[in-house]
Amino acid sequence: MSDGLNMSRRIRRTPYTDSVEKLGVRGFSVVNHMLLPKAFQPTVEEDYWHLRRHVQIWDVSCQRQVEISGIDASKLVQLMTPRDISKCDIGQCMYVPIIDSDAGLINDPVLLKLAENHFWLSIADSDVLLYAKGLAIGKGFDVSVKEPEVFPLAVQGPKAEKLLVQIFGSDVSKIGFFRFGWINFCGTKQLIARSGYSRQGGFEIYLKGAHLGKKLWNTIWEAGKNSNILPGCPNLIERIEGGLFSYGNEMTIANNPLEIGLEKYCTLDGSIDFIGREKLQEIAKSGVKQKIKGIIFDGDPCPTCSVPWPVTVGEKQVGAITSAIWSPRFKSNIGLSMINHKFWEKGQPVNVHVPNEAVYNGKISDTPFKD
């Protein structure tokens, strides 16, 4: 009983919440002041196998969009991220870490370039809207910064493409990975991207217009019955195995992007200007002191990790696990952890301290975890 979630307007419902409730959702999380369904199947493992084999429909409306448009839009977006956004085409999605002047991570959204000087940042759990507003006001930029009425719905899993082609036509197939196109739905044009928070393939429909939510959900649901469709949500086993990191879990404002292995998204040669550049160049020069790594560890299926679990070598704490779960494929517990540079080599033996439970033997691994 201790894990009930008290509802209020502040914890915003989505256009799909009625539908997920009707389908028996068993729990929610809260992301960006909005409900994110977190459990449908009796176990995370059943959900995991289904996601890997069939197709699921996910209410990910909590991936709020921060819309930045106007004359100075590109300038503002570039200031916020170390990634060179001049390389982003219209119709492209780009993963862009956002940092502050200390190079601390503020968010790790996906940027969608809708037009020259017209962007959406599809955000993880922090109010990027307020950071962008503060910067725009402070700099006196000529931009509009707002949260539009857009409610992403993900269709994930190996059968996702076939299902969406069946509903929306064969053009869906032509959309490349991390690219987006447009579909017609009820007389409206809706954005669809080949993206999503799983490694099983699929799409995200960025629905504009809450009133169309029930209809969109039902259209996909009905058409999906032949494909064994089920309601779903980001699956913790699949996400950890696949090395998909989560803002607030694996990374916070206390971390810089190099610690999270995001070097390839950081242009540090001075060719672009962004907030935190000097600090990030310094860090790159001296080398990071900790980095995100996988850990495989013993024991029965572990409980939920809701506080960092200390990781030790001998008497020394060398890091902490921030997300962990039993992997049915690896037949072992697996976790994501921030680990001291002296102990981050693959195969390094460590001890994992699960609070109020026990200490387990483990070893450092790369991510994604590999067979």
Add this chain to the structure above:
Amino acid sequence: MSDGLNMSRRIRRTPYTDSVEKLGVRGFSVVNHMLLPKAFQPTVEEDYWHLRRHVQIWDVSCQRQVEISGIDASKLVQLMTPRDISKCDIGQCMYVPIIDSDAGLINDPVLLKLAENHFWLSIADSDVLLYAKGLAIGKGFDVSVKEPEVFPLAVQGPKAEKLLVQIFGSDVSKIGFFRFGWINFCGTKQLIARSGYSRQGGFEIYLKGAHLGKKLWNTIWEAGKNSNILPGCPNLIERIEGGLFSYGNEMTIANNPLEIGLEKYCTLDGSIDFIGREKLQEIAKSGVKQKIKGIIFDGDPCPTCSVPWPVTVGEKQVGAITSAIWSPRFKSNIGLSMINHKFWEKGQPVNVHVPNEAVYNGKISDTPFKD
């Protein structure tokens, strides 16, 4: 089962979470990416009567502090709010609406002035940290903006003062309303303010140092046993009756402070400069088109309001209720609502549409609700 809350590191535990779990907390909300206990007693009504008669201890760590310090600190804080902060003494708490350039509310925190150019903003549910960072960077201000390790613990109710005097000494009595002083605890100096999110009186201890959390909780809990202390949390009946508004519920970024009745906290004569001033002056000149009001309405005890409930007069929607509950004192349902200016007079008959339930007769009331 549909209201379970899935736990993760991202939904941060507090130094008091172990204690509230031990005492049988029955539910949480999430505020500022942190757990807020939401239910202990079997009913909200039992909790309500207890709060009005005795003393309660509340984990309100989710009231995160945004610490702004440095040469330009006053300048930055003043830019963020229409309230004249030059009138704030060291040792004073001040309720300061924060707005953007469109005069939309970003938060409604309590400002604590620790020293010249050293402030805490004790925030409601939005990342003021990011707004302040954006502004500071954009303006090139010489300030530090961060979230310190401070975890407020509230002691509320008519017996709060006596209890805290017993534990921390008689100086606690000398602290005026919305002023703060300092207490000694385990060799540390801790800030204590006469404040809190109820109309029953009490204090908030802004504990610095998570490791002292359990000890502080237990010290108050043990000493409080003679005063019939219970664990508690902001009580929905008490808050609505008392006209305490909640950011995200009664107000969002779509509202300006004049709609929320915060005129007295807005200096619009041009003597201070802040973001959104021109827009707010315009709104003041033309008059607001809607305002927050109470509504008393018929029916059996109403369900939880998790989406705005339409309020109509004849065929016309004239507003919406955003929080509502059965009041045992008024023996009626009461709600807080945003109401069109043509229908906001006290006594105006309205209809309240509770989704999937019924339409009830109601009438407009002032807040706080009065006997």
